[in-house]
Amino acid sequence: MSAPGIAGLHLVRFGTAADQGYFLDAFAGTYDQIVVNANMIAHMPAAMAGFLAVRAKKPFFIDPQTIAFQHEVDHLLSTSKKSAGEIKRSWKRIIQCYGNPIAQALNPESPRPILPDDFKDDKECRAFCGRVTDFQNDELSNEFKTGEDAAYVQFLAQEAGVKELVPPSLIVAPYFFLNASFFDQWLDVNLRCLEFTRAALQKQGNKKPLAAQLVISQEVLLTDKLREKLIAAYRNSKAKPDVFLLWIDSFTEQELSVGELASYVALVEGLASDGRAVVNLYGGFFSVAAARFGVLKKKLMGVCHGLEYGESKPVVPISGGVPVAKYYVPAIHARLSSRVAARVIRQLGGFKTVEAFRQRVCDCAACRSVIKKDPLKEFSEFTETKISTFWRSGKRVSMEFPTARTSDNCTQHYMWRRYREYTEATTLKEVCKSLRDGFDRLKTPVGLEFVGHFAIWPEALQGAD
Numbered sequence: 001m002s003a004p005g006i007a008g009l010h011l012v013r014f015g016t017a018a019d020q021g022y023f024l025d026a027f028a029g030t031y032d033q034i035v036v037n038a039n040m041i042a043h044m045p046a047a048m049a050g051f052l053a054v055r056a057k058k059p060f061f062i063d064p065q066t067i068a069f070q071h072e073v074d075h076l077l078s079t080s081k082k083s084a085g086e087i088k089r090s091w092k093r094i095i096q097c098y099g100n101p102i103a104q105a106l107n108p109e110s111p112r113p114i115l116p117d118d119f120k121d122d123k124e125c126r127a128f129c130g131r132v133t134d135f136q137n138d139e140l141s142n143e144f145k146t147g148e149d150a151a152y153v154q155f156l157a158q159e160a161g162v163k164e165l166v167p168p169s170l171i172v173a174p175y176f177f178l179n180a181s182f183f184d185q186w187l188d189v190n191l192r193c194l195e196f197t198r199a200a201l202q203k204q205g206n207k208k209p210l211a212a213q214l215v216i217s218q219e220v221l222l223t224d225k226l227r228e229k230l231i232a233a234y235r236n237s238k239a240k241p242d243v244f245l246l247w248i249d250s251f252t253e254q255e256l257s258v259g260e261l262a263s264y265v266a267l268v269e270g271l272a273s274d275g276r277a278v279v280n281l282y283g284g285f286f287s288v289a290a291a292r293f294g295v296l297k298k299k300l301m302g303v304c305h306g307l308e309y310g311e312s313k314p315v316v317p318i319s320g321g322v323p324v325a326k327y328y329v330p331a332i333h334a335r336l337s338s339r340v341a342a343r344v345i346r347q348l349g350g351f352k353t354v355e356a357f358r359q360r361v362c363d364c365a366a367c368r369s370v371i372k373k374d375p376l377k378e379f380s381e382f383t384e385t386k387i388s389t390f391w392r393s394g395k396r397v398s399m400e401f402p403t404a405r406t407s408d409n410c411t412q413h414y415m416w417r418r419y420r421e422y423t424e425a426t427t428l429k430e431v432c433k434s435l436r437d438g439f440d441r442l443k444t445p446v447g448l449e450f451v452g453h454f455a456i457w458p459e460a461l462q463g464a465d
């Protein structure tokens with residue numbers, strides 16, 4: 001199953017430099033494609049060129065993150081002592097590459113969020129779309145030719161027998177968040193950016209597929225009129241995007257009603273109705289099952305997730321969050337805090353013996369290497385935390401963090417389990433039956449907050465008919 005520019009159903013988003021290990025070696029075969037943020041490319045271009053072209057050798061595309069300039073500018077600013085309050089170096093590089101109207105709004109003296117009005121000049125907007133396209137096409141391959149570390153990147157490539165950098169598998173047009181309040185204004189900007197990007201590709205003779213990224217609030221999704229307007233606008237667009245990349249604000253599949261899931265299904269169906277591919281950029285087990293054998297088969301062609309907090313994501317960046325290690329409980333298809341995860345595993349009888357843990361909880365490579373004698377005791381290797389003390393705004397603060405080993409164990413286990421969800425031999429009937437059985441068994445001991453979706457998903461997976 002694939003679509004133009006989409007290598008397979010399973011996409012993984014590369015978040016930070018520390019993620020590299022989960023894309024290589026034993027994990028290399030567990031996913032189809034990598035999604036990289038523009039700010040990672042700008043932050044460490046030589047390392048990313050080496051990683052993508054030489055070490056991972058997987059299809060990838062770059063998210064141009066133009067949406068980042070639409071929010072309050074705080075999240076673009078550095079917090080390090082030396083340059084506190086200045087725009088971060090990686091964002092500066094992106095602003096420099098993308099140029100106006102972003103450079104004008106984000107000027108270093110008094111940066112401000114961009115507005116729809118900033119895009120009203122067609123000529124300037126057209127040139128902007130050309131530069132965003134060039135960034136995706138050239139920023140990495142330039143590292144091979146003229147980047148500061150070109151010799152190093154070339155050396156890595158030579159060692160690995162790689163002749164040239166693998167180019168991104170598709171180009172994403174500049175895009176901005178659509179909520180109900182300024183829906184028409186931003187929709188107009190998005191559609192013009194899409195057309196100008198198509199024109200830029202044609203002018204360059206670039207045959208790469210063009211993707212439209214749709215980032216919408218839940219209100220846009222759930223309001224029939226807005227959802228239908230969105231679908232019609234893109235269907236009528238002359239640019240005819242080959243792929244839709246969908247990001248619904250904080251859309252956590254486990255928390256949705258049948259009606260909300262039906263709206264999601266209707267949106268994907270509407271966008272895919274011309275035979276075009278849709279990819280959900282932040283999806284969980286519901287999306288995977290719907291795409292493999294449920295109501296979105298042959299419509300939803302890719303489901304992406306990150307390594308942490310990966311199955312849903314708020315559009316407006318939140319700062320000051322504390323990392324929390326969560327164990328992905330396969331029986332629930334959700335990441336749970338250590339206390340709740342332990343309660344569910346106890347209910348499943350998973351702490352009784354090593355065999356019971358493997359059968360009822362997980363037998364992946366990570367769990368096999370941790371759970372060897374005493375599941376109850378050894379499970380702490382997925383939950384251990386340590387207290388760290390540091391300075392924040394002139395005050396000494398202490399906080400609890402997962403240990404490096406805890407995070408590593410949780411992430412490895414998560415990658416193995418997601419891989420299984422994308423590939424294991426099963427059917428819609430079997431999935432629905434196991435969800436319903438799980439609901440009956442766990443609703444009393446665990447509660448509806450954590451297993452309610454088991455009653456809802458089967459209905460939504462099978463669609464209205």
Ligand SMILES: [Zn+2]
Nearest residue numbers: 362364367413
């Ligand atoms: Zn496991």
